Amino acid sequence: MTAHDALMQALENLVATLRSVDMWRVEEPTAAAFASQQPFCVDTMAMPQWLRYVFVARLETLAEAESPLPASCDVAPAVDTWLKDASPSVRRVVTEAVAEVDRVVTEA
DSSP states (O other): OHHHHHHHHHHHHHHHHHTTTTTTTOOOOGGGGOOOOGGGGGTTHHHHIIIIIIIIHHHHHHHHTTTOOHHHHHHHHHHHHTTTTTOOOHHHHHHHHHHHHHHHHOOO
């Protein structure tokens, strides 16, 4: 399995996880929201919006085009912090799914 295939598999798992905890059906951000200079677009998007419309979308594009992947990825700690008030089971499954994407990208 190539790194791009592994990434697509990890992204599919992340999407399934986000759907299962009802964090996938979110409003699409405005075009201006994507111009944010803040990490994770914290000033213009909620974390589920950023995960769907930035993180997953951009990594899927790279994987589908078999483009070079980022040298490293470390999004799980931010997601875990954002989910601090979520139920422990939701926090765990979402953070683990994002951590798997982080691992695949970083090890590619």
